[in-house]
Amino acid sequence: MKEKEAYNILVNSGIRPSVQRLAIMDYLLNHRTHPTVDEIFTVLGRKISTLSRTTVYNTLRLFADHHAAQMLTIDERRVCYDGDTRPHVHFLCERCGKVIDLFDEPVPVLTQAREVNGNLVVDAQLYYRGICAECQCKEKYILNN
Amino acid sequence: MKEKEAYNILVNSGIRPSVQRLAIMDYLLNHRTHPTVDEIFTVLGRKISTLSRTTVYNTLRLFADHHAAQMLTIDERRVCYDGDTRPHVHFLCERCGKVIDLFDEPVPVLTQAREVNGNLVVDAQLYYRGICAECQCKEKYILNN
DNA sequence: ATGGGTGCAAAGGATTTGCAACATT
DNA sequence: AATGTTGCAAATCCTTTGCACCCAT
Numbered sequence: 001m002k003e004k005e006a007y008n009i010l011v012n013s014g015i016r017p018s019v020q021r022l023a024i025m026d027y028l029l030n031h032r033t034h035p036t037v038d039e040i041f042t043v044l045g046r047k048i049s050t051l052s053r054t055t056v057y058n059t060l061r062l063f064a065d066h067h068a069a070q071m072l073t074i075d076e077r078r079v080c081y082d083g084d085t086r087p088h089v090h091f092l093c094e095r096c097g098k099v100i101d102l103f104d105e106p107v108p109v110l111t112q113a114r115e116v117n118g119n120l121v122v123d124a125q126l127y128y129r130g131i132c133a134e135c136q137c138k139e140k141y142i143l144n145n
Numbered sequence: 146m147k148e149k150e151a152y153n154i155l156v157n158s159g160i161r162p163s164v165q166r167l168a169i170m171d172y173l174l175n176h177r178t179h180p181t182v183d184e185i186f187t188v189l190g191r192k193i194s195t196l197s198r199t200t201v202y203n204t205l206r207l208f209a210d211h212h213a214a215q216m217l218t219i220d221e222r223r224v225c226y227d228g229d230t231r232p233h234v235h236f237l238c239e240r241c242g243k244v245i246d247l248f249d250e251p252v253p254v255l256t257q258a259r260e261v262n263g264n265l266v267v268d269a270q271l272y273y274r275g276i277c278a279e280c281q282c283k284e285k286y287i288l289n290n
Numbered sequence: 291a292t293g294g295g296t297g298c299a300a301a302g303g304a305t306t307t308g309c310a311a312c313a314t315t
Numbered sequence: 316a317a318t319g320t321t322g323c324a325a326a327t328c329c330t331t332t333g334c335a336c337c338c339a340t
Binding site: 071073074075076093106116117120125127129131136 | 216218219220221224236238239245247249250251253258261262263264265266267268269270271272273274275276277278281
């Protein structure tokens with residue numbers, strides 16, 4: 001079933017399915033860790049031994065262009081991707097670098113392209129930055145010891 | 146007056162004013178182009194001949210950490226900075242790479258740190274992406290000729 | 291056989307690091 | 316003297332590019 005899901009998303013987004021593209025979309029759907037190119041390359045490269053970094057770069061960009069995935073530029077160092085295309089807030093922990101989904105925060109919903117001051121808005125992203133619950137715990141622990 | 150403004154922002158933000166820091170803050174206040182490190186280095190380097198790229202990197206990061214300027218990660222290729230710390234939307238044109246301020250769009254205002262699901266939110270950024278008015282014009286022109 | 295897709299190696303660019311020199315208190 | 320700041324060069328890391336090969340239609 002799960003493999004079917006990746007296939008359907010690609011076809012519905014107008015992307016020709018290939019072995020690599022299906023594997024990468026499948027990875028996105030099953031790992032809600034907001035993976036980077038490198039994470040995907042490292043993990044999938046073990047299964048598809050010929051997989052190249054270039055293909056991962058090309059594929060993820062293709063997904064983003066076709067709105068089959070969200071490209072996140074919240075981390076200043078590297079781009080990461082989210083297979084969940086529903087609008088939601090992303091939180092970056094400045095300590096550990098983790099990206100967390102926040103589904104209960106209000107987001108500007110952009111169901112279709114919208115005009116603002118003559119500019120055509122195609123995509124919207126709301127980013128929060130701060131310190132995640134886990135890292136706050138660690139810091140309190142260190143202070144008390 | 147203008148130089149005073151840069152000075153005041155630094156001191157009020159708890160940043161020791163140095164020649165370089167004042168010049169960089171002054172540049173930010175007088176150029177609402179969302180400059181990159183390279184833009185600032187190139188322009189200011191002509192006045193302060195010893196200025197180094199490293200210092201520009203360090204200084205801008207310092208400003209962002211002290212909330213004396215906003216760090217924008219809207220462009221996946223490079224970080225840029227905004228001297229205007231009022232909350233507002235940033236629009237990136239995917240054609241020409243320009244970043245435009247949108248002050249009339251609703252933004253989640255974050256006057257102070259806020260807790261969301263145990264995570265401490267310190268900063269919020271709302272980014273729009275699309276095609277700017279100018280680039281739309283150009284494209285229509287090309288289509289009709 | 292044609293166009294799209296992939297992989298490799300090299301190049302390109304942005305950012306960080308290590309360290310010595312310098313300024314400021 | 317001590318601390319914070321700066322500058323240079325080298326290193327690092329992410330991403331793109333050019334090109335040859337391959338696969339499917």
